[in-house]
Amino acid sequence: MWHDKSVAFRLVRKKDVQETGELEAQARVDRRTKNLTKRLQPGNIAVINHSDIDRVSAEALVECKPRAVLNAAKSTSGRYPNLGPGILETAGIPLIDDLGPEIMDIREGDILHIEDARVYRGDELIAEGTVQTEETIAASQEAARAGMSVQLKAFATNTMEYVEREQDLIFDGVGVPDVKTNFEGRHVLVVVRGYRYKEDLAALRPYIREYKPIMIGVDGGADAILEEGFQLDMIVGDMDSVSDKALTSGAEIIVHAYRDGRAPGRKRVQDLGVEHVVFPVTGTSEDVAMLLADDKGAQLIVAVGTHNTLIEFLDKGRSGMASTFLTRLAIGGKLIDAKGVSQLYRSRISNWQIFFLVVAGCVAIVAALAATATGHALFGLISTWFGDIVHWFATLF
Numbered sequence: 001m002w003h004d005k006s007v008a009f010r011l012v013r014k015k016d017v018q019e020t021g022e023l024e025a026q027a028r029v030d031r032r033t034k035n036l037t038k039r040l041q042p043g044n045i046a047v048i049n050h051s052d053i054d055r056v057s058a059e060a061l062v063e064c065k066p067r068a069v070l071n072a073a074k075s076t077s078g079r080y081p082n083l084g085p086g087i088l089e090t091a092g093i094p095l096i097d098d099l100g101p102e103i104m105d106i107r108e109g110d111i112l113h114i115e116d117a118r119v120y121r122g123d124e125l126i127a128e129g130t131v132q133t134e135e136t137i138a139a140s141q142e143a144a145r146a147g148m149s150v151q152l153k154a155f156a157t158n159t160m161e162y163v164e165r166e167q168d169l170i171f172d173g174v175g176v177p178d179v180k181t182n183f184e185g186r187h188v189l190v191v192v193r194g195y196r197y198k199e200d201l202a203a204l205r206p207y208i209r210e211y212k213p214i215m216i217g218v219d220g221g222a223d224a225i226l227e228e229g230f231q232l233d234m235i236v237g238d239m240d241s242v243s244d245k246a247l248t249s250g251a252e253i254i255v256h257a258y259r260d261g262r263a264p265g266r267k268r269v270q271d272l273g274v275e276h277v278v279f280p281v282t283g284t285s286e287d288v289a290m291l292l293a294d295d296k297g298a299q300l301i302v303a304v305g306t307h308n309t310l311i312e313f314l315d316k317g318r319s320g321m322a323s324t325f326l327t328r329l330a331i332g333g334k335l336i337d338a339k340g341v342s343q344l345y346r347s348r349i350s351n352w353q354i355f356f357l358v359v360a361g362c363v364a365i366v367a368a369l370a371a372t373a374t375g376h377a378l379f380g381l382i383s384t385w386f387g388d389i390v391h392w393f394a395t396l397f
Contacts, residue, residue, distance in 0.1 A: 023067055023068060023094070023113075023114045024111065024112065024113045024114070025043055025044055025045045025067045025068070025111070025112065026043075026044050026045065026109055026110070026111055026112075027044065027045045027047050027070075027106050027107075027108065027109065027110045027111070027112045028040045028041070028044045028045070028046055028047065028066075028108060029047040029104065029106050029107070029108050030047075030048065031048070031049045031104065033046075033048050033050050033053070033057040033060070033061065034057065034060065034220070034241050035241075036048060037057075037060040037061060037063070037064055040061070040064040040066055041064070042064065042065035042066070043065070043066070043067055044064075044066050044067065045066060045067055045068050045069075045070060045112050045114075046061060046064070046066040046068070046069045046070065047070045047072075047103060047104065047106055047112075048069065048070070048071050048072070049071070049072040049073050049101070049103075049104055050071055050073060050075070051073040051074055051075075051077050052074075052075070052076060052077050052079060052080070052082045052084070053071070053075045053076075053082060053084030053085055053088070054082055054083070054084050055082075055083040055084055055087060055195055056193060056194060056195065057084055058083065058084035058085070058087035058088050059087060059195075061088065061093070062087060062088065062091045062093065065093075066093060067093075067094075068093065068094040068095070068096065068114060069088060069093060069094070069095045069096070070096050070097075070099055070103055070112075070114075070119060070127075070129070071095065071096070071097035071098070071099065071129075072098075072099050072100060072101055072103045072104050073097065073098065074097055074098045075095060075097040075098075075132060075140075076137070076140040076141065076144055077144075078140070078143055078144050079144065079151065080144055080148060080151050081141045081142075081144040081145050081148070082144070085097075085132050085137045085140070086137050086141070088132075089132060089133070089134055089137055094114075094131070095131075095132040096114070096117050096119070096129045096130065096131050096132070097129055097130055097132060098129045098130050099119065099127040099128070099129035100127055100129070102126065102127050103119065103126060103127045103129075105126075106121065106126065112126075116131065117129050117130055117131045159325060159326065162282060162283070162323050162326060169281060169291065175280070175281065176279070176291065176292060176295040176296075177254075177277050177278070177279050178277075179234075179252060179254065179277060179292065179296065180252055181214060181233055181234055181252050181296075182296075183214060183292075183293055183296035183297050183298045184296065184297040184298075185297065185298075185299050186213065186214050186298055186299060187211045187212075187213035187214070187298070187299060187300045187301075187302065188213055188214045188216060188293040188298040188300070188301045188302065189204070189208065189213040189214070189215050189216065189302045189304065190216045190218060190221075190286065190289045190290060190293070190301060190302070190303045190304065190306065191215070191216065191217050191218065191221035191222075191224055191225055191304045191305060192218045192219075192221045192286045192303070192304065192305040192306045192307075193218070193219065193220035193221050193224065193241070193305060194304075194305030194306055194307060194339065195305060195339065196305070196339065197221065197224055197304055197305030197339075198224060198227075198228075200304045200305065200338055200339060201224055201225070201228055201304050201305075202228060204302070204304065204338060205228075207302075208230060213300075213302065214233045214234065214293070214298070215230055215231060215232055215233045215234070216233065216234045216235070216236060216289045216293065217232055217234070217235050217236075217237075217242070217246065217251070218235075218236050218237050218285045218286045218289050219235075219236075219237035219238065219239070219240065219241045219242050219285060220241040220242055221304075221305060222235045222237075222242045222243075222246040222247075222249075222251065223242060223243050223245070223246050224305075226245070226246055226249065232246060232249050232250075232251040233251055233252065234251055234252045234253075234254065234289075235247065235251050235252070235253050235254065236254040236256060236279075236285050236286075236288050236289040236292070237254075237255075237256055237265065237285040237288075238255070238256050238263075238264060238265040238285060239253075239255060239264075239265030239266075239268050239269060240264070240265060244272060247268075247269060247272055247274055248272060248274060252277075253269055253274055253275065253276035253277065254276070254277050254278075254279050254288065254289075254292065255269060255276050255277065255278045255279065256279055256281070256285045256288050257278050257279060257280040257281075258280060258282075259280055259281065259282050260280070261278075261280050263278050263280075266278060279292070282323060283323025283324070283327070284307075284323060284324055286303070286306050286307070286324065287323045287324055287327040290303070290327050290328075290331055290335065291327060291330075291331075294330070294331050294334060298334070299334075300334060300336065301331060301334055301335045301336070302336050302338050303335060303336070303337050303338060303339065304338050304339060305339060306324070306337065306339060307324055
């Protein structure tokens with residue numbers, strides 16, 4: 001549990017607005033942000049070591065509603081203009097970064113006390129970092145944009161290296177394992193834990209209900225499918241962010257392995273006693289899911305939450321993101337990216353407006369009937385019928 005004490009914590013959360021408050025709360029600590037968000041509770045202080053906080057991680061943190069986020073690393077390193085710090089600032093969650101590795105020595109459950117950019121445990125000063133504000137985040141973003149040309153050149157180089165290594169797989173399907181799921185002529189929905197994946201998956205309910213596509217969850221995307229109440233047919237990934245519930249749901253398991261055959265996720269599924277197939281390939285797990293569906297004869301592949309811009313590739317934090325670019329080229333017109341479909345159209349008519357419209361329509365009908373002889377006769381019959389019902393209830397008592 002957490003409680004406030006009389007120590008000032010000052011942070012500019014909105015432009016030209018100075019807020020003064022108190023901040024003391026219980027710490028939750030993990031080097032991996034996506035692991036931390038599974039147990040982070042509202043009111044906790046999140047302690048992470050996350051260079052270049054990405055959008056998905058920031059949105060997951062915001063959902064958990066922590067009192068503050070303490071980052072051992074720089075939240076924006078300058079490598080590219082990542083979106084995470086801005087999302088936390090907009091949500092009003094204090095972010096203190098560049099606290100150094102010593103902040104990770106904090107034990108889970110310790111009560112931390114924050115004053116300005118200094119972090120205390122009791123009377124002991126643990127670390128001091130930099131409070132991120134709207135102004136500092138904007139300055140970091142501007143500096144990071146200047147280095148994007150370097151990232152673009154690195155991405156192009158990585159793409160050529162990937163073509164040399166994996167062209168047989170991408171263009172000819174060499175090395176794709178046999179699976180039990182029958183894809184032939186079916187629609188396939190691939191769900192990745194990416195931007196707005198929950199909203200987009202919910203928006204696709206009518207499509208899913210009508211076409212009943214094969215549902216593939218990429219790591220944490222499998223849990224998103226189950227949370228929406230859909231049947232999960234297959235899980236693809238390195239199994240580091242998917243729940244045991246999803247792994248034991250009866251879905252077919254495809255463990256994504258490195259090209260040399262190493263598969264860190266294999267031990268986990270073996271410990272659960274779950275039957276699985278190992279697919280060694282360079283690139284990302286979402287590429288594996290798409291290439292597998294394409295090779296096995298899927299008619300259409302619908303992707304939710306996947307990555308398709310340079311910023312998103314860099315947000316993913318993998319040098320192998322060029323594989324996603326080439327995978328999309330190979331699949332071609334068979335792939336439909338449904339990311340952002342929930343933003344495509346939003347009704348401008350609210351539920352209250354619809355309610356009042358219905359009421360107004362009913363009033364108009366009643367008024368029209370009241371002006372006719374037929375309407376008078378109808379109201380008389382309704383009045384008599386209602387009186388009979390009242391009389392019947394009265395006789396019961």
